[in-house]
Each structure stands twice: as C-alpha cells, then as structure tokens.
Amino acid sequence: MDASFSDNLTGFILAVVSSAFIGSSFIIKKKGLQRAAASGPPASSGGYGYLLEPLWWIGMVTMIVGEIANFVAYIFAPAVLVTPLGALSIIVSAVLAHFLLKEKLRKMGIYGCVLCIVGSTLIVLHAPSEHSLSSVEEIWELATQPAFLLYTASAIAVVLVLVLYCEPRYGQTNIMVYIGICSIIGSLTVMSIKAIGIAIKLTLEGSSQVAHFQTWVFAMVAITCIITQLNYLNKALDTFNTAVVSPIYYALFTSFTILASAIMFKDWSGQSASSIVSVLCGFITVLSGTMVLHSTREPDPPLITEIVFLFKIHESNYDDLPK
Numbered sequence: 001m002d003a004s005f006s007d008n009l010t011g012f013i014l015a016v017v018s019s020a021f022i023g024s025s026f027i028i029k030k031k032g033l034q035r036a037a038a039s040g041p042p043a044s045s046g047g048y049g050y051l052l053e054p055l056w057w058i059g060m061v062t063m064i065v066g067e068i069a070n071f072v073a074y075i076f077a078p079a080v081l082v083t084p085l086g087a088l089s090i091i092v093s094a095v096l097a098h099f100l101l102k103e104k105l106r107k108m109g110i111y112g113c114v115l116c117i118v119g120s121t122l123i124v125l126h127a128p129s130e131h132s133l134s135s136v137e138e139i140w141e142l143a144t145q146p147a148f149l150l151y152t153a154s155a156i157a158v159v160l161v162l163v164l165y166c167e168p169r170y171g172q173t174n175i176m177v178y179i180g181i182c183s184i185i186g187s188l189t190v191m192s193i194k195a196i197g198i199a200i201k202l203t204l205e206g207s208s209q210v211a212h213f214q215t216w217v218f219a220m221v222a223i224t225c226i227i228t229q230l231n232y233l234n235k236a237l238d239t240f241n242t243a244v245v246s247p248i249y250y251a252l253f254t255s256f257t258i259l260a261s262a263i264m265f266k267d268w269s270g271q272s273a274s275s276i277v278s279v280l281c282g283f284i285t286v287l288s289g290t291m292v293l294h295s296t297r298e299p300d301p302p303l304i305t306e307i308v309f310l311f312k313i314h315e316s317n318y319d320d321l322p323k
Helices: 003-038 054-076 079-100 107-126 136-143 146-170 175-204 213-239 242-264 273-295 304-319
Strands: none
Touching: 003 054, 003 079, 054 079, 054 175, 079 107, 079 175, 079 242, 079 273, 107 273, 136 175, 136 213, 146 175, 146 242, 175 213, 175 242, 213 242, 242 273
8 A cells, every 4th residue: 555545544534533533522521510500500690510520521532532533643644635534524523412412413514514425535535645755854945945944034013913903893793804814724734633643653763853953943832822722712702693603714724824835835736627627626515515504503592691781781771761
C-alpha cells in the first residue's frame, strides 16, 4: 500500500472516530445536565450540580478523546481532508438526539445527513497526499515562505480591524464580527497544531525536535490562537442563536483552514484540476448538508435567567408608572 495513501487512510479513520466521539459527547453531556437539573438548579440559572453528575464527566472525557483523535489526524492527513470531516459530528449528534433526547430528526434533517456523507466521500476520494517532512526546520521554511507570511500578515491585520474597530460598534448586532475573528485565527491554530503534531511524530520516530526553537514558537502560537479563538467563539454563541452560529462558523473556519493549508503546505501541488474541483464540490456539498441540518433544529427554550431578567424589566417599568 502506498505510504501517502496509508497516511491519508489513517487520518481519515481518526477524523471519523473524532467526529463520533465529539458528536456523542454533546448528547452525553446534555443528558448529564438534564439529570443534574432534575435534582437542583440547572446550569442555565447558575447551578453547578452537573459537576457532581458522573454522566456529564463521561461526556467531557468523550469529548477530550475526540479532540485528541482530531489532533492526531492532522499529523497523518492534510487539513483539506481532516477539517471538513468535522461535519460528521453534527450527524452523530443529530441521530443520537433523535433516539436519546427525543429531539425529532425531520425529513430535511435526514437529507442534510445524506449531503454531508456524500460530500465527505467526495473529499476522501480526491483528497491530496501529504508531503513528507523530515524536520521542524522544513515546516518553518514553509511557514516563512513569502506567500504564507502574506496570508498571516493579512489575517492579523483583518483580525485587528475586527477587534479594535468593528467589535465595539457592531459586535452585538453583526454575527460576522465574532465569527470572522475566530475563523481567521482558527486557520492559524490548525497550521500551528499541525506543525506541532508533525514535530511530535518525528520525535517519536527517533528524530527529536524538542531542542529546536521552531517547535516552541509553533507551540506558543498555537496556545495564543486557541485562547483567542475560543474567547470569540464563546462570545458569538453567547450573543447569537447557536443554530445560526454553527453553520456560518463551520463554513468560514473550514474555508480559511483549507486556504491556509493550501498556501503553507501546498496541498494541491501536482493535483489534477478534476481532483481539486471534486474536493471543492465535496466541501460545498458538506456545507449545504450542514446548513440544512441546522435549519431543521428546533429553537432552544429561553433560559430561566433570561425569563427572570425580562420579568424584572417589566416589573421595573411597572413601578416607574405614575401612581
């Protein structure tokens, strides 16, 4: 079996396993939250009883296992293959929610699942092979090539504009501000994590990369980007409807990651035009399936804290009326 095909297959299997674990973890944690809410104040009203619920912790461990599998998948396969497969976790979550949480999966939701599977199959069949790298210095050379430096500089410039100018003015009203920040930063996160993963793989194979300063630079970049990305993703989820945030974030994050990977690792170098078009069509199909799936989701019920807050506003307005 060709080594590059074997690596792609390993990365594919790990990405699918990762999606299965992450998708399952959402349902397990929600079941844990429901059990905790039955015996005390729910998390939505500030309760922390779920921390004593074993099922919630099982969900957390399941998610951590999924994230580790996703990390290792980037070591073996290109980002253009691994990143879009994250949509499979939505299918796992939707199917399990149908059976375990009694959240009905409508006919359009089933169509969305089929689209995700078809698109993922297209991507897997036409994904480019990973270029062989023998040291972290080679990754550093790829990261410091003019094309990727231009992408990085442009990404940082756009993020600074979004953070310093757009966020104070439009952050609470325009969903693209927060999602734009975490998606652009997310593409740099994946590139640095992939570099660290390759360094770890080479170290385990006997060629230690620990002493190279480039390894630690990639590590610091990864930590900084992850913190920033999660911060603004949480802001987006806290401000806007999850059913709207998820598909837009998936689309932008995946698009920027594929672009960054194509520039840095030259994923499509030597690929035929038909293979490139097939991968892009597969991504568009997965994106369409993701949006269809989220469009069929039932809106979450209002949080108890929101109801109390609105009640207090109305009560205050009533008290201000002339007697």
